[in-house]
Amino acid sequence: MAVELSPVSQIPAEFRVKVDHDRCRRCKRCVLNCSFSAIEFKDKVTPDHRKCVACHRCATFCPESAITIEENPMAYKDNANWTARIRQNTLKQAETGGIILTGMGNPKPYPIIWDHLVIDACQVTNPSIDPLREPMELRTYLGSKPNYLEFENDENGKIKLKTQLAPQIKLDIPVIFAAMSYGAVSHNVHKSLAIAANKMGTLMNTGEGGLHEDLYPYSGRIIVQVASGRFGVHNQYLANSAAVEIKIGQGAKPGIGGHLPGEKVGQEISKTRMIPVGTDALSPAPHHDIYSIEDLSQLIYAIKEATDYKKPVSVKIAAVHNVAAIASGIVRAGADIVTIDGFRGGTGATPAIIRDNVGIPIELALAAVDQRLRDEGIRNQASLICAGSIREAADVAKAIALGADACVIGTAALVSLGCRVCQKCYTGNCAWGIATQRPELTRRLNPDVGSQRLCNLLTAWGHELQEVLGSLGVNSIESLRGSRERLRGVGLDKETLDILGVKPAGVGM
Amino acid sequence: MVMTIDAAGMYYRDLNKQIRIAIEEGETEFVLNNINGQRYIGDAVEKKVKITINGTPGNDLAAFMNGPSIEVFANGQDGIANTMNSGEIVIHGMVGDVIGYGMRGGKLMIKGDVGYRVGIHMKEYKKQIPVIVAGGCAGDFYGEYMAGGIMVLLGIGCSDDKPITGDYLGTGMHGGVIYLRGEVEDHQLGAEVAVLEPDEKDMKLITKHVTEWCEHFGYDLNEVMSKPFIKLKAISSRPYGNLYAY
Numbered sequence: 102m103a104v105e106l107s108p109v110s111q112i113p114a115e116f117r118v119k120v121d122h123d124r125c126r127r128c129k130r131c132v133l134n135c136s137f138s139a140i141e142f143k144d145k146v147t148p149d150h151r152k153c154v155a156c157h158r159c160a161t162f163c164p165e166s167a168i169t170i171e172e173n174p175m176a177y178k179d180n181a182n183w184t185a186r187i188r189q190n191t192l193k194q195a196e197t198g199g200i201i202l203t204g205m206g207n208p209k210p211y212p213i214i215w216d217h218l219v220i221d222a223c224q225v226t227n228p229s230i231d232p233l234r235e236p237m238e239l240r241t242y243l244g245s246k247p248n249y250l251e252f253e254n255d256e257n258g259k260i261k262l263k264t265q266l267a268p269q270i271k272l273d274i275p276v277i278f279a280a281m282s283y284g285a286v287s288h289n290v291h292k293s294l295a296i297a298a299n300k301m302g303t304l305m306n307t308g309e310g311g312l313h314e315d316l317y318p319y320s321g322r323i324i325v326q327v328a329s330g331r332f333g334v335h336n337q338y339l340a341n342s343a344a345v346e347i348k349i350g351q352g353a354k355p356g357i358g359g360h361l362p363g364e365k366v367g368q369e370i371s372k373t374r375m376i377p378v379g380t381d382a383l384s385p386a387p388h389h390d391i392y393s394i395e396d397l398s399q400l401i402y403a404i405k406e407a408t409d410y411k412k413p414v415s416v417k418i419a420a421v422h423n424v425a426a427i428a429s430g431i432v433r434a435g436a437d438i439v440t441i442d443g444f445r446g447g448t449g450a451t452p453a454i455i456r457d458n459v460g461i462p463i464e465l466a467l468a469a470v471d472q473r474l475r476d477e478g479i480r481n482q483a484s485l486i487c488a489g490s491i492r493e494a495a496d497v498a499k500a501i502a503l504g505a506d507a508c509v510i511g512t513a514a515l516v517s518l519g520c521r522v523c524q525k526c527y528t529g530n531c532a533w534g535i536a537t538q539r540p541e542l543t544r545r546l547n548p549d550v551g552s553q554r555l556c557n558l559l560t561a562w563g564h565e566l567q568e569v570l571g572s573l574g575v576n577s578i579e580s581l582r583g584s585r586e587r588l589r590g591v592g593l594d595k596e597t598l599d600i601l602g603v604k605p606a607g608v609g610m
Numbered sequence: 611m612v613m614t615i616d617a618a619g620m621y622y623r624d625l626n627k628q629i630r631i632a633i634e635e636g637e638t639e640f641v642l643n644n645i646n647g648q649r650y651i652g653d654a655v656e657k658k659v660k661i662t663i664n665g666t667p668g669n670d671l672a673a674f675m676n677g678p679s680i681e682v683f684a685n686g687q688d689g690i691a692n693t694m695n696s697g698e699i700v701i702h703g704m705v706g707d708v709i710g711y712g713m714r715g716g717k718l719m720i721k722g723d724v725g726y727r728v729g730i731h732m733k734e735y736k737k738q739i740p741v742i743v744a745g746g747c748a749g750d751f752y753g754e755y756m757a758g759g760i761m762v763l764l765g766i767g768c769s770d771d772k773p774i775t776g777d778y779l780g781t782g783m784h785g786g787v788i789y790l791r792g793e794v795e796d797h798q799l800g801a802e803v804a805v806l807e808p809d810e811k812d813m814k815l816i817t818k819h820v821t822e823w824c825e826h827f828g829y830d831l832n833e834v835m836s837k838p839f840i841k842l843k844a845i846s847s848r849p850y851g852n853l854y855a856y
Binding site: 193194196197198199200201202327329330331334335336339360362363371375376377379380381383385389390399400402403406407408409452527528 | 623626630649650653654656669670673674675676689692693695708711712714727730731733734735736738751754755757758782784785847848849850851852853854855856
């Protein structure tokens with residue numbers, strides 16, 4: 102028999118909201134802005150510390166800067182082993198009996214390999230290039246490349262390409278927006294991403310939530326996803342895309358499925374996902390029609406048939422230890438693009454145990470896959486996309502040097518839209534109007550403003566990438582791809598360096 | 611006009627391309643002879659064309675299909691009607707595994723047995739309610755994760771000492787309805803399903819679909835309806851609602 106628990110939760114507040122009442126004008130803007138109901142007005146602004154998630158919305162919008170948020174210093178006695186998070190989760194599970202759910206990327210202090218890689222630079226013998234004066238090419242093409250090119254003369258004697266190229270997508274910058282479903286994020290986020298992708302000559306990805314009709318005008322810049330739940334997947338959806346992606350795995354939740362709870366399936370989500378209002382959207386871990394590489398190949402070609410062989414088909418997998426062999430199979434199964442998502446990748450909702458403990462770092466997975474495909478002589482048959490916590494332009498440059506054709510950004514894009522990484526996406530209460538479907542919250546993000554912020558971010562990264570290329574003495578991003586000689590490791594062990602194919606700093610050619 | 615294609619030895623890509631081009635040019639009816647394992651026939655076709663298949667089509671017949679009607683005078687293989695949106699498929703034989711995966715609309719009439727994983731993740735949306743009626747028996751995972759639609763299994767010709775479906779029947783089911791002409795044992799059922807007796811409304815629905823099935827395959831309706839049906843429905847539309855700590 103179930104034992105009734107005390108109505109008082111034992112979980113202490115994570116944060117303390119401090120209000121400087123001398124400065125406070127009592128305008129109540131903070132009360133209106135707090136979507137987690139952590140601030141009330143009882144004669145004066147009164148915080149409910151337990152509800153604060155440190156999203157900063159109240160502090161950002163306080164005209165008097167009267168609000169500060171601190172970690173609750175009284176919460177737990179210091180203990181390096183029994184961390185506050187572990188104790189808090191234990192209490193939560195004792196109260197609910199449930200799987201701890203969480204959002205965004207893995208917060209654990211695993212070593213970040215990007216930060217142990219440095220990019221080499223030119224000096225006297227090979228001069229660097231001035232990106233302010235010289236053209237720098239960030240353009241890249243996604244899609245399967247032929248083994249060799251054949252040419253022929255046309256009737257006028259001009260040379261033309263004889264080889265039939267597989268469908269290609271031109272990217273003006275090798276940074277793509279990650280798959281984030283309409284459902285996980287708001288419509289205005291999707292719109293911001295679509296507008297920005299269109300303006301910047303890159304791509305957004307629907308995730309597995311279908312494509313809202315409003316975004317059809319941007320379809321030339323949209324990757325549509327086909328995942329196990331097949332939500333919103335129909336012929337028009339496949340037709341309205343730049344590429345189709347089969348989602349097998351995701352870095353934040355390798356080997357497990359997804360679940361959009363029924364209460365989030367409102368009118369518009371229902372229309373886009375093509376399921377009744379209020380029903381659970383369950384995406385099982387496996388596609389139940391894919392249990393082998395042969396089955397995957399069958400779906401790849403079903404999609405190619407459906408789109409008349411005019412669109413590249415991508416396959417997205419999570420980084421796992423055997424990823425190189427898996428990627429080789431995927432390329433041989435006919436995929437034009439392979440996306441590898443590392444264990445630091447973000448998500449709207451996943452069990453914390455999976456996010457924090459399952460999967461492997463993207464840096465190692467990427468290097469292993471690139472090397473394996475080269476060794477097998479099939480690297481040209483598919484483009485490689487690197488995903489899973491690409492935080493800054495330097496990560497992009499390093500990923501490309503390790504073999505990626507392009508990188509994917511999810512969290513970085515959301516942070517540029519206002520996300521404070523409070524990791525409460527799964528609650529649907531996002532105060533910044535990002536990971537929510539509550540109409541009063543979603544309208545906090547204006548898609549025109551949002552898209553401009555995203556464009557600014559990509560413009561800045563583009564300039565930074567050009568600076569890096571200049572410092573390396575190359576003038577195109579394609580010259581950097583797979584150029585591991587231009588990286589050096591600092592503080593990495595020999596095995597890690599071997600997998601990365603990178604020499605330690607201090608070693609010459 | 612009816613376009614007849616002799617598909618003997620034909621590569622599936624050439625066959626499907628020929629059909630696609632003909633549909634674009636206005637062709638509305640096809641007869642495909644000597645089909646022998648060609649995949650993806652009818653894949654993503656949008657127009658309401660009619661395709662008659664003489665021979666056994668390959669996997670993923672009618673995937674993403676939206677409108678056509680297909681009649682197969684032989685057995686079918688795996689993956690028929692994968693993520694199908696609308697249309698009708700009639701198969702005068704038995705079929706393999708993963709039939710109607712994620713199917714959202716249209717109708718699938720099968721004369722004989724169906725394999726494993728039939729109707730997984732079947733859905734419905736507004737007026738689009740997919741229907742699968744099969745005459746024989748089914749393998750494991752029948753109607754798993756079913757989120758909508760109607761499945762009818764008649765169990766004709768199944769041996770008396772064997773249940774008409776395999777195990778894991780309706781596991782994770784959270785919508786839609788399954789009608790079985792026969793009994794199943796408790797251990798075969800997923801934890802998320804309840805067995806009920808069909809009411810008047812259910813019987814009307816069953817009769818409607820079984821009538822159509824009998825017309826296609828030449829069975830006597832009264833004889834088929836003489837054996838009792840059971841109804842399987844999800845216990846909850848939120849089977850995993852309490853799994854997580856928020």
